[in-house]
Amino acid sequence: MKIAVIPGDGIGKEVMKEALLVLETLQELEEDLSVDTTIFDWSSDNYMRTGKMMPEDGLSILSEYDAILFGAIGDKRVPDDVTVWELIMPIRKQFNQYVNFRPVKSLPGITSPLVRADNIDFAIFRENTEGEYSNSGGRLYMDKPQELAIQNTVMTKTGITNIVSAACDYALKYGKSTVTSATKSNAVIHTMKFWDDCVAEQMKKYPELQLQSYYIDALVAYFIERPQEFEVVVASNLFGDILSDLGSAVIGGLGLSPSGNINPERIYPSMFEPVHGSAPDIAGRGIANPIAQIWSLALLLGHLGRTDLEKVIVTAIEQVLEAGEVKTADIGGAATTAEMGAAICEAVKSCFERRVV
Structure with a gap:
């Protein structure tokens, strides 16, 4: 090596x-x-x-x-x-x-800041190369009253399909039954609806797995209320980043959490x-x-x-x-x-x- x-x-x-x-x-x-x-x-x-x-x-x-x-x-x-x-x-x-693969797992001897938060064991699959972290956009009219900034979210069918496939393959390999998708398509009506459509289409290729789709604001609450229920979570670049840090906090802190790109x-x-x-x-x-x-x-x-x-x-x-x-x-x-x-x-x-x- x-x-x-x-x-x-x-x-x-x-x-x-x-x-x-x-x-x-x-x-x-x-x-x-x-x-x-x-x-x-x-x-x-x-x-x-x-x-x-x-x-x-x-x-x-x-x-x-x-x-x-x-x-x-x-x-x-x-x-x-x-x-x-x-x-x-x-x-x-x-x-x-x-x-971007981030395991979230209860560890012996570590007390979660949450009450009754043991037996947590799930993985977050974060899309890692596009989405909200795209170098597309810019700023105009610098230092003027009309100054503005535009940050474009770039999502492709290939990118979404790839991360969903990776999450599903992992779920099957490790005997999981549910994949949870993070979305916000009720408010972000173009990119996140596209995300939802691509996720649902790809999940049809994995009939053994059940798809759960939650709005991101509800999902962060569920991470706190019932983290033991999750098995595999798939999310866009920004949502996955936020959920990963929250997952780390739930099991005891960032110092315990690894990741793979x-x-x-x-x-x-x-x-x-x-x-x-x-x-x-x-x-x-x-x-x-x-x-x-x-x-x-x-x-x-x-x-x-x-x-x-x-x-x-x-x-x-x-x-x-x-x-x-x-x-x-x-x-x-x-x-x-x-x-x-x-x-x-x-x-x-x-x-x-x-x-x-």
Whole structure:
């Protein structure tokens, strides 16, 4: 395996260090596991030095790798639209990573902020390359009384069909029976009605699955009231982004949630990253939770065919949390980033000894 590693900004660098230690632990335990990692300092620091988030041939460089492990991006010295649109967005769009996969799962030892919110286990499939996050539009009459801004939502039948197919295939693979679609077609009458039509048409190809369609404002309420009822949720780029963060909060926080930006056809490398951002308020203090980054590594390994190693990592995370002796501040403890990473490495070793594969 050839993995490109982009730690990025803020706590991204701190949590990435722990994920790479977990990977080193796996390589020590399994001699035939061959992984080559290359670290790229494509970050806001790089932007301040060079005026670029990544070099002109950055995408060409990344295309030679099997997958990308990403940390976090964001720095007060650089506008957010620059960090996002000159690094993350080009990777997602040019590598056709149209599936953003985000599992939402109750973890042992973690208390949800909701009452009676255990046994949550669903996945969000967010369309990742078009929709509301399209670089189409502009501003006119700058600094004039009549100044205006237009942001176009771009949805294609191919894009909607692809994300619905990915969600349905996942549902069938893991024995789910229901796919929930997020919409707002009562008010957004062109793009979201088109979304509804395309979703319904594609779902006809999956007669084993039941389609539920909810308006986004109702759906966010249902995430709070009855999160256990969901199995697979499919949503547009914006709605999926919002629902993902809400799902993370429901299970205990952004520090626990991984994600994958996936090109299912495997023509291009897929990219795996924690849901959380660079968290500049705690960066450099060594207290960030590395679980989301380590779990993202697990998703990456599973994507590359090592589902056994993915299971080892997830089991190790669950064991550490269930024991409750090592917890970072965001989940009610006082452990450092390094202490949590070390505990997960030890749990990985324990899983191998007991052959949890």
